[in-house]
Amino acid sequence: MTGENKGNWWIWKVFWILLGLTTFEVLLGIFKPDFLNNTIFLGTKLLNHVFIVLTLIKAGYIVMVFMHLGFERKQLQWTILLPPFILVPYLLFILFSEGAYAYLMM
Amino acid sequence: MSDTATYGQAWKGGDKPYVASYGKLMMWFFLITDTLTFSAFLAAYGFSRFKFQDVWPKAEEVFTHFPFMHGDHPLLFVALMTFILIMSSVTMVLAVNYGHKMQKEKVILWLSLTIVGGAMFLGSQAWEWAHFIHGLDGVHATLVSNPYGHPLFADYFFFITGFHGFHVFSGVIILIIILINVIKGTYERRGHYEMVEKVGLYWHFVDLVWVFVFTFFYLV
Numbered sequence: 001m002t003g004e005n006k007g008n009w010w011i012w013k014v015f016w017i018l019l020g021l022t023t024f025e026v027l028l029g030i031f032k033p034d035f036l037n038n039t040i041f042l043g044t045k046l047l048n049h050v051f052i053v054l055t056l057i058k059a060g061y062i063v064m065v066f067m068h069l070g071f072e073r074k075q076l077q078w079t080i081l082l083p084p085f086i087l088v089p090y091l092l093f094i095l096f097s098e099g100a101y102a103y104l105m106m
Numbered sequence: 107m108s109d110t111a112t113y114g115q116a117w118k119g120g121d122k123p124y125v126a127s128y129g130k131l132m133m134w135f136f137l138i139t140d141t142l143t144f145s146a147f148l149a150a151y152g153f154s155r156f157k158f159q160d161v162w163p164k165a166e167e168v169f170t171h172f173p174f175m176h177g178d179h180p181l182l183f184v185a186l187m188t189f190i191l192i193m194s195s196v197t198m199v200l201a202v203n204y205g206h207k208m209q210k211e212k213v214i215l216w217l218s219l220t221i222v223g224g225a226m227f228l229g230s231q232a233w234e235w236a237h238f239i240h241g242l243d244g245v246h247a248t249l250v251s252n253p254y255g256h257p258l259f260a261d262y263f264f265f266i267t268g269f270h271g272f273h274v275f276s277g278v279i280i281l282i283i284i285l286i287n288v289i290k291g292t293y294e295r296r297g298h299y300e301m302v303e304k305v306g307l308y309w310h311f312v313d314l315v316w317v318f319v320f321t322f323f324y325l326v
Contacts, residue, residue, distance in 0.1 A: 011196060025321075029325050076126055098153065
């Protein structure tokens with residue numbers, strides 16, 4: 001179990017990671033480097049892919065460390081993670097295919 | 107909590123295959139359903155934005171205000187709101203951590219700071235909403251029309267940030283109730299601070315949702 005005899009440094013470590021990533025995202029959002037902003041990859045700007053990857057990293061830290069899921073049993077981890085892992089990509093699939101169709105049909 | 111004490115009595119109850127308490131499991135299950143709800147909102151937002159991409163407003167051109175500052179400051183205020191929420195998540199983990207160590211005074215301190223953070227976030231959101239509704243050139247933003255672009259933009263903004271804000275509001279109320287119990291010594295007598303842990307799960311989830319709202323509403 002974390003936190004019982006370990007002090008608080010691991011909490012602040014995650015805090016600095018989250019703050020650093022958020023600051024980086026905001027700077028990218030304000031300055032929009034040409035390379036990232038003009039390169040199109042998989043139908044959208046490379047910049048957006050960077051935002052999404054950074055967001056998923058932040059989400060991972062929040063869920064695994066702050067919400068303590070990383071220290072629970074494997075079975076509990078999968079029970080919690082599998083439904084979103086299956087259903088959210090399905091939602092995204094619907095979004096991309098139907099959104100493109102709806103746009104073309106306008 | 108020993109695994110072996112109740113082993114082999116599955117039909118008599120008492121087994122804990124996940125080695126997590128009933129309350130924590132139920133909080134997790136609630137959070138899974140809430141995850142799917144927010145995913146559906148954001149996916150619906152993405153769908154509409156995809157469909158109306160030619161007339162969809164750019165968030166950084168809509169949200170450019172910062173209190174007591176003139177001119178355009180895209181992303182700055184929402185970055186501050188994100189910072190406030192991350193900070194209140196940290197104070198929450200600290201409260202949970204001191205709960206494990208049964209240090210009542212420190213739990214009270216960090217739980218109170220978490221409530222302050224939540225209240226500050228709600229205040230910031232009220233400010234953001236007020237500016238958004240105030241609109242441009244005397245044209246206000248409503249559910250049927252707005253001066254920024256497609257009407258759905260305002261609808262999704264009100265709905266998604268409103269639903270998230272209501273989660274924050276409920277969280278603050280629950281945190282206040284738990285804080286009163288901590289001060290009264292309820293958990294001290296119970297011998298553990300698991301209740302603080304459970305409300306902590308909920309609070310981190312609210313932060314988690316904001317991380318995604320921040321990305322998909324303001325950055326992408």
